[in-house]
Amino acid sequence: MAGAQEQGLKLLGAASGVSPYVIRAQMGLGIKGLTYDYLPEDTRCKSDLLLVSNPVHKKLPVLIHGGRPVCESLIILEYLDDAFPENGASILPVDPYRRVVARFWAAYVDSKLFPSCIGILKTGKPQQRADKVEETLSALGLLESALAECSKKGEAEAPFFGGGSLGLLDIALGSYLPWLEAIGHLAGMPPFLDAARTPKLATWAERFRAAEPVRVLLPAADKVEEYISTVLYPKWKAALTALATN
Numbered sequence: 001m002a003g004a005q006e007q008g009l010k011l012l013g014a015a016s017g018v019s020p021y022v023i024r025a026q027m028g029l030g031i032k033g034l035t036y037d038y039l040p041e042d043t044r045c046k047s048d049l050l051l052v053s054n055p056v057h058k059k060l061p062v063l064i065h066g067g068r069p070v071c072e073s074l075i076i077l078e079y080l081d082d083a084f085p086e087n088g089a090s091i092l093p094v095d096p097y098r099r100v101v102a103r104f105w106a107a108y109v110d111s112k113l114f115p116s117c118i119g120i121l122k123t124g125k126p127q128q129r130a131d132k133v134e135e136t137l138s139a140l141g142l143l144e145s146a147l148a149e150c151s152k153k154g155e156a157e158a159p160f161f162g163g164g165s166l167g168l169l170d171i172a173l174g175s176y177l178p179w180l181e182a183i184g185h186l187a188g189m190p191p192f193l194d195a196a197r198t199p200k201l202a203t204w205a206e207r208f209r210a211a212e213p214v215r216v217l218l219p220a221a222d223k224v225e226e227y228i229s230t231v232l233y234p235k236w237k238a239a240l241t242a243l244a245t246n
């Protein structure tokens with residue numbers, strides 16, 4: 001489905017292949033049927049192109065369209081909808097109220113769910129860890145109710161947060177699925193999403209993993225576990241040591 005408009009689409013992504021944010025952008029590009037050049041970055045040694053394209057946060061992903069950079073994964077998804085309205089399904093709902101609801105929960109997933117969940121591994125203190133587990137489960141409980149509400153489509157329940165097809169919130173939350181699995185496993189806990197506590201989310205997660213273009217983009221949980229063990233644990237340890245010595 002290549003067209004003149006998509007000329008020069010480049011995605012600055014992570015070489016690790018496990019970044020939920022980069023995967024979001026890839027899912028959006030897949031939904032829109034767009035072809036692009038993938039430029040893998042080593043986050044320990046950022047390229048000049050990344051630093052010039054995202055001088056504020058210096059983070060991935062960055063979508064470059066016709067030489068102009070678009071930063072932040074959720075903003076990239078919105079941009080793809082606006083820039084390529086004729087391509088594939090719409091990522092954001094068309095209805096203005098449903099759009100803001102999707103944006104609200106996508107922001108909640110980033111600002112509350114994921115920080116709580118990764119926080120479980122960042123602390124060695126049992127009480128702090130228990131608090132983070134509680135916060136994660138409570139956030140998932142709220143998302144379970146949000147799914148029931150968002151996926152209402154007439155009388156029947158639609159399969160995704162976005163209704164009949166994957167939308168912004170599906171991608172925002174779904175990109176973290178391998179991370180939730182990996183964090184739960186590393187913390188020695190039962191899975192966060194289970195049929196008894198969050199039945200709708202558990203069924204949604206199965207559907208999400210099987211959907212195109214998710215199937216080929218979502219990394220296996222053990223790859224994320226390896227990344228946490230070999231890259232993040234040492235990084236957190238170094239940060240704690242630096243804090244203690246300053």
Ligand SMILES: N[C@@H](CCC(=O)N[C@@H](CS)C(=O)NCC(=O)O)C(=O)O
Nearest residue numbers: 014019021043059060061072073074
């Ligand atoms: N809010 C950003 C988060 C992006 C983010 O954290 N990207 C990671 C991907 S690995 C990154 O670039 N990390 C490198 C760094 O923090 O220096 C988004 O949604 O795009």
